Amino acid sequence: MVLRESVREILSEKKIRRDGLHVKHIARHVINQNRTLFSDEQELAYDAIKSRINQMLLYDANRKTGEFTRVKNPKTKKYRKGVYRLKSVRRRLS
Secondary structure, X not given: OOHHHXXXXXXXXXXXXXXXXXXXXXXXXXXXXXXXXXXOOOOOOHHHHHHHHHHHHHHHHHOOOOOEEEEEOOOOOOEEEEEEEEOOOOOOOO
């Protein structure tokens, strides 16, 4: 399981790309994507996955060239706690 690719796939859906998604919901999606019906592997730990996703997203959001960003509340202009989305990339037509 490649965590960054799974998170990118989840956050690339149309509505989520615009509004963002909370870390706990992203972690639940990742666990559900990687679960098989008849698995001999042990169950993925939700708290461990959520912690790794949160660390990855927060680190990437603070980078200038990162692909994820935090979501701002339009009324208060402050960041929503634990909500992330993909950065919107504006391409120049040349």
